[in-house]
Amino acid sequence: MSEKLPNCGISSLRIGAMPSVRGALMTIAIPFAFGISHAQAAERSGESIAKEVCVACHKTGEKGAPIIGDKEAWAKRKAQGLTNLGQHAVEGIRNMPAHGGNAGLSSPDLERAITYMVNQSGGKWTEPVNKAAPQKARTGAQLVKAKCGDCHLTGANGAPKIGDRDAWVNRVSGGLDKVIASGIHGRGAMPPRGGLADITDAEMRAAVVYMFTESTAPKKK
Numbered sequence: 001m002s003e004k005l006p007n008c009g010i011s012s013l014r015i016g017a018m019p020s021v022r023g024a025l026m027t028i029a030i031p032f033a034f035g036i037s038h039a040q041a042a043e044r045s046g047e048s049i050a051k052e053v054c055v056a057c058h059k060t061g062e063k064g065a066p067i068i069g070d071k072e073a074w075a076k077r078k079a080q081g082l083t084n085l086g087q088h089a090v091e092g093i094r095n096m097p098a099h100g101g102n103a104g105l106s107s108p109d110l111e112r113a114i115t116y117m118v119n120q121s122g123g124k125w126t127e128p129v130n131k132a133a134p135q136k137a138r139t140g141a142q143l144v145k146a147k148c149g150d151c152h153l154t155g156a157n158g159a160p161k162i163g164d165r166d167a168w169v170n171r172v173s174g175g176l177d178k179v180i181a182s183g184i185h186g187r188g189a190m191p192p193r194g195g196l197a198d199i200t201d202a203e204m205r206a207a208v209v210y211m212f213t214e215s216t217a218p219k220k221k
């Protein structure tokens, strides 16, 4: 079997003689190869939401829905402002169903769809951005700098120190997922999620993988 692990950047590690380490490295090759970016769903545009959901009524004027493109019908609605219209779309109003009948649409989704319909009907609104959208995932290196390094750079309270190859190999020998899970839930003097409640599971994985690789990668001479 080849020792090359595609995309993980640690293929030059000599691990042949240590089966447990090889197992651990194989496990981490997976998150490396596939990355974690798919965890962040793309934000849907107002146009795509309107064309998929809202047109069911707003194209034909079903039940008195203001028709997309009907400037007069939308002029009156528009005068209420996006906040009010958005609220009516969330709650429903008269024959307009709550969330346009699609509970999966968030309030910012609805506001973008409304903005699209208004703009197709003589308006000039700017599509709002989704404030609730998850921020871009932080990298392992960023998280370690921001938090994990507080203990893992110094080895405070028995934290496996970054650079201590044996310590990390021992921890990870039981499987990377286990170690990540114990980092998420906390263990001994290690606080859950390293003490930062908003760290996602994917970010925890990235931070652990980063510390592990930093500790086991061959030293640059």
Ligand code: HEC
Pocket: 049, 050, 053, 054, 055, 056, 057, 058, 062, 063, 064, 065, 066, 077, 080, 084, 085, 086, 088, 089, 093, 094, 095, 096, 097, 099, 100, 101, 105, 110, 111, 113, 114
């Ligand atoms: C099942 C039909 C139906 C669907 C689907 C639908 N609407 Fe409506 N909508 C209506 C009707 C009917 C009205 C007119 C309600 C009234 O003013 O009596 C309306 C009115 C509105 C208004 C004006 C509210 C106001 O306060 O004047 C907005 C904004 C709106 N819809 C947004 C949306 C959005 C966004 C979607 C898609 C996510 C959507 N609607 C999907 C039927 C629908």
Ligand code: HEC
Pocket: 143, 144, 147, 148, 149, 150, 151, 152, 156, 157, 158, 159, 160, 171, 178, 179, 180, 182, 183, 187, 188, 189, 190, 191, 193, 194, 195, 196, 199, 204, 207, 208
């Ligand atoms: C307040 C100090 C502290 C901070 C901050 C901290 N850790 Fe730890 N960590 C520890 C200690 C202490 C241990 C050893 C716990 C034990 O095994 O008893 C540990 C152990 C671990 C382990 C090994 C768990 C196991 O099952 O062997 C992982 C993984 C880990 N930390 C990840 C992280 C990550 C990721 C962060 C940053 C998001 C972080 N830690 C931040 C103190 C800390």
